[in-house]
Amino acid sequence: MDTSIQPSAEKLTISKWCHAAITEISCQERGTMLAPSSTLTLEQGWQKTGAMESLQNLKKFNNQDFSHLRALCLSQGLLFEDDTFPAHVNSIGPNLLPKDKLHQIQWKRPTELQRNPYLIMDGVSRFDIMQGEIGDCWMLAALGSLTLQKQFLENVLPKDQGFQDNYAGIFHFRFWQYGDWVDVVIDDRLPFLNGRYLSVHPRTSNEFWPSLLEKAYAKLRGSYQNLHGGYLSDALVDLTGGVQVQFSLKDPPPDLEEILKAAAKSQCLMGCSTSGQLRRNIELKNGIVQGHAYTITGTVKIPYKNGWKHIIRIWNPWGHGEWKGPWSDGSPQWDRVEPKCREDLLRNKDDGEFWMSCENFQEQFSWLYICNSTPTFLNFGDQHGTTWSVDRHISLWSPALATGRNNYSPAGAVSTNPQYFFKVPDYDPKTYNVVISLMQKHAEDMQDAKNLKIGFFITMDSKVLKQIFSLTRDVTSYFLLSPGTYAVVPTTTEDQEFEFLLRIFMKNHDYNETSNVPPSPELPMDVPRQNQDRSYKAVFLRYAGQDSAIDASQLQQLLNEVFLQDEMTSLGGRFSFDSCRGILALMDLNSNGQLTLQEFGILWRSLTKYMDIFIMEDRNHSGFLDVSELKSAIQTAGLAADEQLLRLMVLRYGDAARRIGFTDFVCCMLRLETMTYAFQNLAGGRSQILVTAKEWLTLVMYT
Template sequence: MDTSIQPSAEKLTISKWCHAAITEISCQEKGTMLAPGSALTLEQGRQTTGATGSLQNLKKFNNQDFNHLRALCLSQGLLFEDATFPAHISSIGPNLLPEDKLWQIQWRRPPELQRNPYLILDGVSRFDIMQGEIGDCWMLAALGSLTLQKRFLENVLPKDQGFQEDYAGIFHFRFWQYGDWVDVVIDDQLPILNGRYLSVHPRTSNEFWPSLLEKAYAKLRGSYQNLHGGYLSDALVDFTGGVQVQFSLKEPPPDLKEILKAADKSKCLMGCSTSVQVKRNIKLRNGIVQGHAYTVTGAVKIPYKNGWKHIIRIWNPWGHGEWKGPWSDNSPQWNHVEPKFREALLRNKDDGEFWMSCENFQEQFSWLYICNSTPTFLDFGDQHCTTWSVDRHINWWHPVLATGRNNYSPAGAVSTNPQYFFEVPDYDPKTYNVVISLMRKHAEDAQDAKKMKIGFLITMENSKVLRESFSLTRDVTNYFTLSPGTYAVVPATADNQEFEFLLRIFMKNQDYNENSNSLLSPLLPMDVPRQNEDNSYKTVFLRYAKQGSTIEASQLQQILNEVILQDEMTSVGGRFSFDSCRGILALVDLNSNGRLTLQEFGSLWRSLTKYMDIFSKEDRNHSGFLDVSELKSAIQTAGLAANEQLLRLMVLRYGDAARRIGFSDFVCCMLRLETMTYAFQNLAEGGSQILMTAMEWLTLVMYT
């Protein structure tokens, strides 16, 4: 500090100190706000951090608005006819049936098929579903699992429709597609062949939600023909927006039983499939169908004889056809189970659902699929209060790897493909802590897309390839136990086509507990339960640091506006300006270099989280602003002090014309008050007065 000029030092009390600190600085925090939606372009593609295509801001498939179209039909007394997915063989697909049968298809609305149709009758259940002529057991197995999880089901199946009120022959359903929720509108004309449903048909004759939902999904994928054969994993993700992992039952993980129990406990969607021996849908003597998809509806450990037994409950989308071996409906094993367990678990009906042992499950089935918003199925053992953070990236990949079909060069991928860095801070060798999911968008020619092998490499900072995961599926996902360090994910393909992809990196946060200063933002609106997703400061820092080790004011502005201001109430008071972010950065910039390290950002993040809690608590009328009395209470809650004169100046400096303070200004105000209060206390060394030179004073106030 320059001490060459030393005028007489003024004694400053803490009240004068804060008064000066609040009022002397020029309007650093009051800069010009960015226009709505403006943001700096991120390197390596765009990251999805906002609510685009969220359940609150749906994308309209084919630009069709359900409410507008229904109102139009009702006003004109017409039943809706969907020109974008017409009652024509073009919606069926040219290769699903022989040509003569295609022309025999008739399209009928539910009121033509049943006198008193309902969309939903006595609730939604997997037992409402019975597979039709189309080979879409993969989709129906996922749908059966969806019916068990209300939190996901309500996202897909809106309640604002039916046959009893405002019926106009129009319905809509919602699906997740590559990072966005999409609303799909259909008419209710269903394909009928020789008096039978071509598509799924309900067990109860006048309940039509399964048939209409299936039609909407067929429209989303282009035709009914495109539902004839597919991946159960795709449907699980499309119904939830979650992450799915496939487990080979021929080479199962050693903790398969624990994974199943954790998945059942955390209410995941689950399915399984059998291998294809010669041809699909061959029913074995034991009742299991080859080349077929099933729903896993339960996994429990029950007392059996003198020990315990792990058993799995499975449902066949055909609505009939069950396992005939041990633990089936009439097997003698149930005689050795206590009545209370037998009565709770056993349903002796030919409804397609059955129990089997975990050992038989691994013998009879090839793959297990588990899906949830975050990988909660990997939380088992002695873990408590774990959460998962997720980082998303959308970009295009280029055929830089190709050296011939299905050949690729890992070294070439690392040197030329986009790399996405992430840091693993914690490590428990007994648990999985990273899940990586790479999804490619469909090519125009879906058949060619199915032949394309995609995947990713995981490298360390020295570009050494540690892991490789490749598959012909749309979604390549794998789970890992990684030690602390910095890693990079490199998407790759062995084909000569460009594709857009969505990359998601899930990381477990093991140091979370309910009594700590949680790194979860309590105000961020999520499409998933809050406990399942965590914006840890380390994840946020790495996301916006542009692969560097520090962040500057423009990157801090992005974080505050894109991550912190996602909640409607916090955004009412305006966005963070660039100047305000420079001021905030200066308050925690210990090195005075205009940048924040990870440690400095962590300190700021904890303060932001604290002030979001306080703002939410004190904004009692949920207006998005604090008045003078609420601000006074917020200051007291934060453990700080301000007399009436200082409080008046703070409102004058940071408030609007109505003497109200919005969230962004509240943060700027409280961070300055907190920083200056602690600075005074440190300089005063426990006293109530300090001595400062002019240059010392100016150095503090002109930067901070």
């Protein structure tokens, strides 16, 4: 295109420019679009499901099928040996031990150690666990909490295995990874150094579920070495698929006691940790270990003296080593407690578990971690039957599509990075109502990759209200937001591509207490298989030809198959070939009639953004927007349209009743957005531009 500006060219005001631009794209077949779950899943509350229902789309780690492999071993009379995580120093990791000790590692099966081994004896308990040489207290503290919540435990620890029936040296365990449950198969060869367990060892000599589960998690993470130091918050999420929030105990929220009470009441997983990264595993005189993770196993208020005392029960994954201060085992404070209460609460054993006051808890520990399927730990105050809904978005953050290192700047991030909209309809000013969780995904072959510094902005009317950043895998925070429409902008401070999972949890206050279906802490029903594409890159590769590009025909097939899944939102019809040619032309930066991956990524981001806006503004859930809803949608998108332009848009894209379905809405908004930005680029901040006849014809005849 000739971009020189000729003095003789006709002047165009921005109003005329947009009026002309929106009339070009054709959307003859009217339709609407449902969000693909690769980008958004809206779950209003949580449906009560069994463990297996929540695992219906289970992924097989390394494509290993437990049932098939076990049957094969049984038919051949062999014990399973896992080539993908072998009995070799590579599975330990090169830096966990000195080289001479690495080569002294021996691998032994439980059947070599015990005459009559069991996977589980007398149920699963935190007291089955005793930490070994590996510094994975962060994972074991989460595991200890998991044993208290059976609704989650059943997902992680399948019941179809053991040493008594169909034993073939093979076991499997499940973990949640970036939106999917993953089944991890292992053999039962365990590492020993000088005759001692290198890894976690069970308190009962012939019970092996802790050691085998830890090995499966090590395999998922790449090696045992990758368990040596980590984040309790990561393990809580990996074992539940839930949302976790961490609270600083050095600067605690004013309602910490209420949060703890709500967490205990709603069966949350809880843990805590002490500071001291440079003095890890140093035990103080009072019995507390520095740089160490613990499980919170209970919290209660008891009658004490002339009032009430809030005490917290904590467990050390070492399986020994306890607090020696007030409310510890045998402390004089228990003498002032009513005997029946003392009998119910006090377990005077060196098993790593102890009580302490809430005041001492805040003094001795640095962080509190709470996790559940939804943020039920924020359900405190005068609330009845509160439920939470969640929007889930999985996408790829690419420097080519955003601002790179400038993303740390709010202005740069908000202007160019992907934005995800949500609406807060009402709120209780006394309690938190929104939780946002952003998780960065590591490639399956790079589980030990370093975390990027990631975060997000919360904006309203393009103004940044909040910004959160952290050098952790999972950045999560909770908010009290007044009614309105907001956008979340994921970003990173580094100029590097990363795939992310964004979850936006919102509190609902309209739950009917008389309903026969109360909210459940169970995991949600997973979405159908056809909706399981995990990023725009996966979608692109599925439809692209051998030349790694998408033409209009392929784009039409993609849009209709991926986006048009819902009966209500498909009332207006499907994407026509002509409309897809128009969409492609708007995104075709190379003007070659095809979309590259980068160009498709820009389109995908726009499609998902307008999908969010359309669903949000379709207030009566009719599958169409009326004129007022369209006006609100344009404003939400940060674009402008006066009454005359709005009338033209409805005439061009609406039906006889002046309603616009989603397919037409997409075409209209893509046209309006593209042409608005094209004008702004040409105008350079001015309200008018000069173009040549050649420039004008090139614009309107192709784009």
